[in-house]
Amino acid sequence: MELKTLTGALGVAVAMAATPTFAQDTTVIGVSIPAATHGWAGGMNFHAQEAVDRLEETYPELDFVLATASDPAKQVNDIEDMVAARGIDALVVLPFESEPLTGPVKNVADNGAWVTVVDRGLSEEGIEDLYVAGDNPGFGRVSGEYFADKMPDGGKIVVLRGIPTTIDNERVEGFQSAIDGSGIEVLGMEHGNWNRDDSFTVMQDFLSKYPEIDAVWASDDDMAVGALAAIEQAGREDVQFVLGGAGMKEMIKRVMDGDEMIPADVTYPPSMIATAIELTALNFVSNAPVSGEFVIGSVLITPENAENFYYPDSPF
Secondary structure, eight states: OEEEOOOOHHHHHHHHHSOOSSOOSSEEEEEEEEOSOSHHHHHHHHHHHHHHHHHHHHOTTEEEEEEEESSHHHHHHHHHHIIIIIOOSEEEEOOSSHHHHHHHHHHHHHTTOEEEEESSOOSSTTOOSEEEEEOHHHHHHHHHHHHHHHOTTOEEEEEEEOSSSHHHHHHHHHHHHHHTTTTEEEEEEEEOTTOHHHHHHHHHHHHHHOSOOOEEEOSSHHHHHHHHHHHHHHTOOOOOEEEOOBOOHHHHHHHHTTOTTSOOEEBOOTTHHHHHHHHHHHHHHSOOOOOEEEEEOOOEEOTTTGGGGOOTTSOO
């Protein structure tokens, strides 16, 4: 875990300077996140609710408004409602997509509220007071290094990208840098949107288009599930392995069991949303400096260490 540029005094002073639009006895923190449209998001929703429940019990002076959205437009409406109806003092937001949420979140910040952005960054820098995320360039780099080590003689691969966001761009750039010069050829790269069904369809297209595919970087465990289903349905035996990511318990179990098609995984914990909510709360209940960036590193999961990352009771 890497803690970067947590500089508190100026950021806290700016965030606390605004006067609420109406008198209130409590500090209201809005939490806006995507709905559980895939496994990682389901885990993230679980950890968000757990953090809110725990913090409200611990700090009676804090009140949370938690909303989930199934698309960017709904998320924009949720945030506008939080401002208009509850006069939020802070917003913790994991953008459904970067571009559509940038303007609305900037409006929240311009109105004086503290803003914490999680995971999927905004398309304009400098809006948020705090940014909490996994190491997305590192996620791509660790994945690419695994491919380079696993395929020393090169090979032909296809890539499933996530939803168009800044973090997806960072992952892909990190991956491409890591395989540069390795002899690995990327035949195709398409968005699977971190969704099993979408990824199944994209993988079907890849299999139809390319008669020989050595491996797949699915870049997400849900997308890996969809890709594996398409490979199995097509009866293709040329695909040697699929690398996903995020640490889904079913995938970790396959790594533990030595499954040749899922030989490894890369961490990207959905519990980072709880870290973001807790740090935001800390800004209001203590003098601790919490502005800046909090980056959680990515780790390669192999049969040798998979047991350390396997949580059978986890929702993800």
